[in-house]
Amino acid sequence: MWAQALALIIALDAVGKMAPLPSGITKPAGESMTRAEANELMSEPTGSLSRGWTSSGSLDRSVRVPLRGTGYAFFKHIRGRETYYGTAEMAGFVARVGARLKAAEPDSVVGIGNVSLRKGGRSRWHRSHQTGRDVDIAMFLIDRRGKARNPKDFRSFGPDLKSRDGRGMTFDVARNLSLVLAMIEDMDVGVQWIFCAEYLKQAMLEAARTRGVDDELLKRLGRVLHQPTDALPHDDHFHVRLYCSVEDRLYGCLDRPPLWSWVDRGDAAYEARVSALSRILAHEALDLRVDAVGWLKRIRASPAVPALVALLNSEEEKLARASLGALRAIGDPAAIPGILEALSRAKDLKWASRLFRTLTAFWTHDNLAVATRFLASPQELLHTELHAADHTDFLITSAGLLERFGTLKEAPMLLPLLDNRRRSVQTAAEKALRRITAHSSSPKVASSKGRRHDRAVKWWRKLLTDQEDWHGLLRLGLRRAGHKLGDDLTTSKNVKRLIKAVDDRRAYVSHNAVRLLSSVTGHEVEPYFRSRRALRRHWERWLEQNGDSWKERPPQAPAGIQGAP
Structure with a gap:
């Protein structure tokens, strides 16, 4: 693995994408790392950097994609928006796609829409497109006389492949297929998605079969072409998303699933970097250890979870807090047992509460068992010095976990919280009951006092007593x-x-x-x-x-x- 990882990193260095190869990453695991080597390992790269998720990230040292090139051109209104910035990989991708299509279709010009703002982040036109890895590409069309036309802007097409504006335009299946093939066959980047309407996808897949596209490429087309489930169907343009480049992944670029098997995301280089950063955690200098934890958090280093869990018991409060924050960001459920162990040792109420709240970051039904254990017997999870402490934060967190994962079976455990002296606990419990049962009491428990409060609590008790069929209760x-x-x-x-x-x-x-x-x-x-x-x-x-x-x-x-x- 080390040989492969170093080969990848050296290759990145050779093309000028990466800063000079950090000496710390090449050292055998048994040798200690100097401060200079650690700082070098944790320095920023020199090229463009896609940072974070596509819908909540940023773009560092962006590349201005040329507004016009061989076989492509940005639409005029994009110049005013200044959304023509991306990663170096995106700039190269746009240029290659245009050139490839030009070679196959000499009269065709690919119409380009938004990429990203110069520093990335959210824009008025998109929730995504924040990290320089998304680009909108127009669809080719045929006019009413059967002549191939290049797009001048985005145009919406219906299930009959006709334009919705009534101008007699038709979705050009053949050229749009050539366009998406040029994107998917680009081996210099990894294309994760080409978002488009399902009926447009099916038209292109049928044309691909007729054209004799090989089975492997046909399979990739079927997976990469996709109508999004949480946005508009994309019947007027292709929204193309690239995976993080290998080097950007090493410095904080984040991909969401699916991860296509045919795309090399540089796993060996990533694991080598995680291993090297993890070695800094044993350095004598506190500031370097804290910085290393920050980097492990930034790259969502799941392999480092055991090392980060071990730091929860550190006497250095700053290091322990940073490690807990990293575990929360990584969100790997493998950290839960270690967090619970640290919780059982914690004598400080604020630190114990922070440990317990971190469990909400892990999207796993295992947390349901943790919440029910605490509600049944807090002493099982807390240090003896905290048995008599104020458990308000723990109760609110437990109610939140039941709200997320609880069923009718666990709902009765929330009833005692409705009578808790803290209004915040009552509110959390009532919110969880509403989410579990699809019911809401009137008056609200948390906003009533005296008899009205008692009547609301009684109403919840009766509801849970009378209903055994959860499905019927929701209906x-x-x-x-x-x-x-x-x-x-x-x-x-x-x-x-x-x-x-x-x-x-x-x-x-x-x-x-x-x-x-x-x-x-x-x-x-x-x-x-x-x-x-x-x-x-x-x-x-x-x-x-x-x-x-x-x-x-x-x-x-x-x-x-x-x-x-």
């Missing part, structure tokens, strides 16, 4: 929220009503509408991480594409739903 909750659902949720009418309920402004209603849809159709969708409107669009498209075919499959209960209808 009843949505009915009480104003959504007219019949008893048989498998009918097309009720499925459409559930999809409408997904867009309900009340989070607990929207969330449980998604749960019921997943249970009824067998199409499991995670209700977190997307806006309610994006979720509704997803379900509407899914229903449009699948019709009633899902009825042929027996209903399934996704994670968290007990019993199918």
Whole structure:
């Protein structure tokens, strides 16, 4: 692995993308690292850098993509926006795609839209496009006389492949296929996605089969071409996303799945860098150790989780806090046992509370067991010196974990929290109960006192006592929220009503509408991480594409739903 890693890094150095090869990374594991070597290893690269996620990142030392080149040109309005900056890899990609298409189609000019702002970040035109790895590319078209036309701007096409503006334009399947093939066949970058409408994708796939595209390339086309589930269908342009370059990944560029097997993301170089940074954690200088933790956090170094967990017990408070922050950012559930062990040793209430809150960063049902353990017996998780301490933060965190992962089985554990003297605990417990049951009490527990408060608590107790079927409880909750659902949720009418309920402004209603849809159709969708409107669009498209075919499959209960209808 070391030989392969060094070969990759040396190759990057040779093309001028990387700073001179850090001597610290080439040292055998047993040798100590000097301060100079550590600082060199943690220095910034010299070239462009895509930093973070495409929807929440930035762009350092960006490259201005030339506005015009062989076979391509940016649209005129992009010049005013100044969204023509990207990574060095993106600039090269645009140039090569234009040149390749020009060679195959001499009269064609690829129309380019937004890339990124000079320093990346969010713009008024996009939520993504923040790191110089996204580019919008126009679609080729044919006019009403059958003549091939180059795009002058984005133009929307319907399922019949005709332009929606009524001007008689048609989606040019042949040239658009040549365009996407030029992108996917580019071996100098890794193309993760080419977002476009599903019907445009199918038209190009059919043309690819007719053209005799080989099976492997056809498979890649089928995976890379994709209609997004959390955005508009992209029926007027291709939204192309590149993976992080090997070197950018070493310095904080972050990819989300899927990770295509045919793309070399430089795993060996990444592991070598993580290993070298981890060695700095044993350096005698505190500032270097803290900086190394920061770098491990920046590159989301899962292989370093054991070393970071060990630092939670460090006597250096700054180092322990930095390590906990890194573990939270990395989000690897493998850290949970180590965090719980550190929690059992913690004598300081604030530090113990911070350790416990960090568990919310790990998206795993294992956290449900942690929350229920604490609610049942806090002494099992805390140091003896904290048994009599104020557990408010722990109770709020536990309620939050039950809100995320809890089921009707765990819901009764929240009832005692409704009578907690802290209003913040009552609020957290009530919020979790709403999310689990799809119900809301009136009056609210946390905003009432005396008899009104007692009446609200009694209402929750009765609700949980009377209901044993969680699926039926959710259906009843949505009915009480104003959504007219019949008893048989498998009918097309009720499925459409559930999809409408997904867009309900009340989070607990929207969330449980998604749960019921997943249970009824067998199409499991995670209700977190997307806006309610994006979720509704997803379900509407899914229903449009699948019709009633899902009825042929027996209903399934996704994670968290007990019993199918």
